[in-house]
Amino acid sequence: MENFQSHLAQNRYDRQLSPPIEMAMENDNHNLSADKHITDIDPLVSAIIKVANQRDKAAFGYLFSHFMPKIRAFGLQRLNQQGLAMDLVQETMTTVWTKSHLYNADKGSVATWVFTIMRNQCFDMLRRVQHNREDAFGDDIWPLYDVAVSQDNNQDHKLTAKLLVHLDALPLAQRQVVQGIYMQELTQQELADALKVPIGTIKSRLRLGLEKLKSFLETQHD
Amino acid sequence: MIKHHPHAELLQAHALGELPLSMSIAVAAHCALCQECQTQIAKLTEQAAKLVFVSSGDDEVQHNASNEIDVVDNAPWQQMLSNIMALPESTMSEPYIESSVTVSHRNTRYQIPRVFRQHIAQPWQQIGKVSRMRFDMDEKNTRASLLHIEALGEIPQHTHKGFELTLLLSGEFSDSTGHYVAGDFIILDGNTQHSPITQTGCLCYTVLDAPLYFTKGISKLLNPIGELIY
Structure with a gap:
């Protein structure tokens, strides 16, 4: 049980420290210190x-x-x-x-x-x-989480950050779908099940959300 | 370098969430520009959390155990607990938020702290070199705005009945008492007269007072500030 728990905590640690893109590289690097940290949790x-x-x-x-x-x-x-x-x-x-x-x-x-x-x-x-x-x-x-400042010049990263700023401007229904597909990598069917709506609704929300995001980016680049 | 910071008691009130919206935005925006006050707020928040959540002296474990029985025996709380646990995990993944938003005026784009995010959709109103974007805060007599002054612009000498807060967001200005840089948090009371001038142009967030707040306890915080800063 103890080990199981430590393992979970360790995963969680990685998730917090690194953006998803870099996660793969970060694995297994700090097992020792993290385990030590966990014992007096x-x-x-x-x-x-x-x-x-x-x-x-x-x-x-x-x-x-x-x-x-x-x-x-x-x-x-x-x-x-x-x-x-x-x-x-x-x-x-x-x-x-x-x-x-x-x-x-x-x-x-x-x-x-x-x-x-x-x-x-x-x-x-x-x-x-x-x-x-x-x-x-x-x-x-009072932000609930860290307000991150981009640390590398990776263009993708920047674009993602820009998109994420605009995500807030999307209606909730569209935002959930865009986040689910592109950030949590859920399938359209998984999202439909989770949100209890037909898959057609997911498709149309996704289309509307992406069109809106595209228009935000275009106006910004003018 | 930022020389003018919110008064310690103002920081404390901010950490506790006791300031009105207009002032909360001012302190939050200052903290976004000032590492020192940001660290201070983190400390004050931690202290406030301890005060509210950590029971003084008595045995934590026993305390929790008795609360647990409370919840188990109490139907409305049980109901609330199971309603909450019926909800799915938020679809929001690790948030990656930019620390600033952009506001544009007269072909210039300014990066200002993110706390202004929901307020900057209002129109600019311009008189000569001075433009104002009034925010919709719904706080009776308090008026909160972005103030933009073009290079070599000047605000005519003025006084106010209550207080006037200026948070310099970008650029610089001077008045008879000194020179200010981005991040400076300046509170003037009603007796101070000043006429700021900017050489290169500036963008500020300003809050003009509601006498109402002075009667409600925050007066204690704001009254000594004039002396403290100048």
């Missing part, structure tokens, strides 16, 4: 790794139990309403569940990561309550 970190890699429900239950009362207390204090505090718990823990793969142990503790998610969410909820605005600025103000 904090239970919150190992729980989040299990959630990220295996969608482990028991591990998530542990995280939920750990953070829920504190998020609720924070929500009550800031938002001043039971229902909104519940919403804050729900929104924060949903992000922990769906984006656990974005947690990077090198960047800080699990508590700091969850705090960041919670504070950002609370910021947007407060604007919703006070200004009746459905905007989402929290994650732009």
Whole structure:
């Protein structure tokens, strides 16, 4: 069990450190130091790794139990309403569940990561309550992950980065499909199954999304 | 070199998420340009997280165990937990985000911190060498804008009832109190008069105050800033 866990943690480590393109080269280079690192791992970190890699429900239950009362207390204090505090718990823990793969142990503790998610969410909820605005600025103000600066001059890389900037501008439905196909390398059928839509819908979203991205790039190069 | 930074208490309030949108953007944009304050924010965030999440003194393990029973016995929380776990993993893969966005004015393109991403679609309004892009923040009396001044442009001497924040994003300007470079975070109170002049042109983010915020506790943070910076 111990070994199994270390192995998973090691994979996860690679995933965080290197962009997908370079991953193959990075393998097996730092097994020793990583194993050493894993032996005194904090239970919150190992729980989040299990959630990220295996969608482990028991591990998530542990995280939920750990953070829920504190998020609720924070929500009550800031938002001043039971229902909104519940919403804050729900929104924060949903992000922990769906984006656990974005947690990077090198960047800080699990508590700091969850705090960041919670504070950002609370910021947007407060604007919703006070200004009746459905905007989402929290994650732009305090990014949940590193804002990477391109380190090499690889043209592909740059183009990818440029495209990714524009991905945000695509409607959610198109964005999911473009990301699924080009970044996660899923097949159209796998995406259709995951999103529970017919494959024809995937095809048309992909076409629309790519056309839109193309037009963004063209206007930028003018 | 950046000489003017947000006040320590302003950084603290920012890490806690207590500032209004206009000021949060200002501090975040400064941090994107200033490694020193960025490091400081990371530290303050870690401290805030500890304060909120790490229970003081009592046995962590026991504490968790009792919470676990809470969740198990409590139907609404159980329901929430299983609703969440029914969701698929986000399709977002390792994010690769550029640290800046581009804003163009008068044939010049400026790279500004990414935090402005959702705000820069507004039109420019121009009077002489000075142009303004007003942001839509919906914060009562606070007005947040990008301010562009062409080379050799000048803002006539002015004062404000509340405070005026200027974050220099690109270029340079001077006023009677000094010379400023990109990243400088300058807060003036209502009593200070100044008339900035730029030799080569500049782009700033400015926030003009809402008296409202002064009455709500942030006054404590903003009032001493004038003295501290000058």
